[in-house]
Amino acid sequence: MRAFLSRILDGVLRSQFVRSIYKTQWPVNRRMRMLTVLGSCLLHLHPTRIPRSAVRVCFTWCLGGLSFFLFVLLTITGILLMFYYRPTVAHAYADMKYLEFDVPFGILLRNLHRWGAHAMVITVMLHMFRVFLTGSYKPPRQFNWVVGVALLVLTLLLSFTGYLLPWDQLSMWAITVGTNMAKATPFLGAEGPFSLVDETSDARFLLLGGRFVGQAALLRFYVWHCIGLPFIAACIMAFHFWRVRKDGGISHPL
Numbered sequence: 001m002r003a004f005l006s007r008i009l010d011g012v013l014r015s016q017f018v019r020s021i022y023k024t025q026w027p028v029n030r031r032m033r034m035l036t037v038l039g040s041c042l043l044h045l046h047p048t049r050i051p052r053s054a055v056r057v058c059f060t061w062c063l064g065g066l067s068f069f070l071f072v073l074l075t076i077t078g079i080l081l082m083f084y085y086r087p088t089v090a091h092a093y094a095d096m097k098y099l100e101f102d103v104p105f106g107i108l109l110r111n112l113h114r115w116g117a118h119a120m121v122i123t124v125m126l127h128m129f130r131v132f133l134t135g136s137y138k139p140p141r142q143f144n145w146v147v148g149v150a151l152l153v154l155t156l157l158l159s160f161t162g163y164l165l166p167w168d169q170l171s172m173w174a175i176t177v178g179t180n181m182a183k184a185t186p187f188l189g190a191e192g193p194f195s196l197v198d199e200t201s202d203a204r205f206l207l208l209g210g211r212f213v214g215q216a217a218l219l220r221f222y223v224w225h226c227i228g229l230p231f232i233a234a235c236i237m238a239f240h241f242w243r244v245r246k247d248g249g250i251s252h253p254l
Helices: 002-013 016-021 030-038 063-082 092-101 106-133 142-163 169-182 203-208 215-246
Strands: none
Touching: 063 106, 063 215, 092 106, 106 142, 142 169, 142 215, 169 203, 169 215, 203 215
16 A cells, blocks of 8 residues: 555656656755755845754744735735725725624634734744844844844834724724824924924825814825835845845854
8 A cells, every 4th residue: 555655656756747847856855855945936145055043933933924924814804904904094894884783703713803903913023032041143144133123124114004994982093193293293294303394294104194183194104104115025035034044044053
């Protein structure tokens, strides 16, 4: 039975379909595995070899992988939520209530997105804390640390822009307080030090699309949350993974 299954597997691996996917032979040894990684569109983002000590759970705690998994989860659940949400002042809150109480498994879908966003903020911060404690930001990985800081900022911005979308009292006043802080931005805030602009062109006005939280602000936050920031974050994450490979692979204990 074992020999029969082995012959079937060997026939599948040598079939034209599999050979059209992998330009090299099926990775049966170390050299073939390295060639397969280098010739793949997705796998080439990863290093061809990883030290055994670098993949110990007690060293990395899988925090980088968990952060990426949560980003994928948020992308999928966010796309599904867009089918039931209209970014207008007249419909936003009603659509959230409809999603919670009338759509089958709607409350589960929304909570997956909501708690996944909270979890991603935590895992990204813990991931950077782990990188700092293990010295993984040291040469030659200094620039990738800067890329990681940019991803942390994007993660916080994604959470901030998503705060307004339910259009309830909590989100309204949270965004009001948050954007009022932008008025104190140096140079770019109307009330900040060394201000160069007025209230009709400062940082708060650019965030809200006006002087108050209204339809323009809701639409801007919706576009940034659903399209702008996720696209930027995905591009920077791809570069972050590629840079890990170019800097010698995953860091590991000396």
